[in-house]
Amino acid sequence: MRASLGYIKAILLIALVAFLFGFAEKRQKSRKISEVAVKFTDTENLYVTEEAVNKLLIQNKVPSSGIGKETLDLNRVEGLLNKHEMIENAEVYVTLDGKLEANVSQRKPIGRVVGNSSFYLDRNGELMPLSQYYSARVPLLMGFDGGNVKEVYPLLEYIRKDEFLTQHITGITRVKPGRFNLQMRKMDFTVYMGDAENIELKFNNFKAFYKKALKDDKLGAYRKVNLQFGNQVVCTKK
Template sequence: MKVNWNYIKAFALLALIVFLYSFSSRRNSARSIEDIKVKFTNGENLYITENTVNKLLKVNEDTLANQSKEIIDLNKLENILDTHKLIKDADVYLTVDKKLIANITQRKPLGRVYGNKSFYIDEEGEKMPLSTIYTARVPLISGISEKELSQVYPLLLKIKQDKFLEEHITTIFKDKTGNYFLGLRVLDFKIELGKIEELDKKIKNFKAFYKKALKDKKLDTYKRVSLKFNNQVVCTKK
């Protein structure tokens, strides 16, 4: 019987490749983590520090820093980071040069509710705790409860998405009748918004009024500007 040495050589070569790959994988998995890097999306670490993230990862000589790569549960680390109330999303992965990378996306506030218990409303309309290291420059909101966050959220989104409103609106207040009032950064008159409805029309009317009053140099002559009435701006002079 003639032996086909070509098949034997091919099989031996395949076995050698499988062995080397398996050996390399085991050796690579057994390597310990030599460095841990915390990165913030867009370079922003306003509300939470790198040190806080490291503490959440339990980075010390006895836990993560010198553990082998094969026993590190990346999903578990991500879940730990995601539970922090100032973190929106965390992505944790390992590199070939034995580094553990944690990419952190922070939650961003749209407004700050002022009262007995102050807190932010984030970009998804959810309650967000204040940061001990940074205060966001967002409108101050008063007269609402936690149950009314969804009510004021569309207004906060509109302010955030509109450069003119973002530059001018500093306060939002709801009175006992359910009407909303807006305070301006420079001018001392109040804007009576009324209910948070038909915002596009109300904002369009206010911008038209503001542009004309600015041109006529009459902005300082008003104490209240009401947008609550249908398709009109009603002004009260000082």
């Protein structure tokens, strides 16, 4: 008899816990969204602002408050944000206190096409429009358009990851299909890169040349530095 009474108490306790859990979950889902908070993973150089993101949500009828958690479609909200031309990735969730939070990663430009049309090439090799909020300090790309700009992506990606090259290279000109000139900051010579093959070898050779010419105070003696041969640097004097 005592054993049966113990089983009954255990069953009642389990039922009570399940009831309380279900009640709490239902109450949590029925709580209203109190506000929307947008957080950028990179707070420097905002190509899209929190106001612009909120405006996008409002235009697509995503309420900033007063909607139940149960009726909010988080996948739809994420989809809206990920379609924005300046956003690379967005993760949306609801906090325990009823706040809708969006963690937003912006797209990162690595080069800017100038000419008849102007736009960025981003770090994923995709075309990216200019931003009305911020202008990125990236190499200027001359002689390119939407149809051929991806030719220069491997070169830009290498430059982006190298502190020395990022500091000194200000522009890239397409002299013919797959062949490029580099414009250097505060240097009175053009660097002919040739194609985008053997990039590491060519730039290592250039760094060695630059270090030696700087030491000998001869950087101003050249009008062209040719890297196309890969295993050597050929310089043309003024």
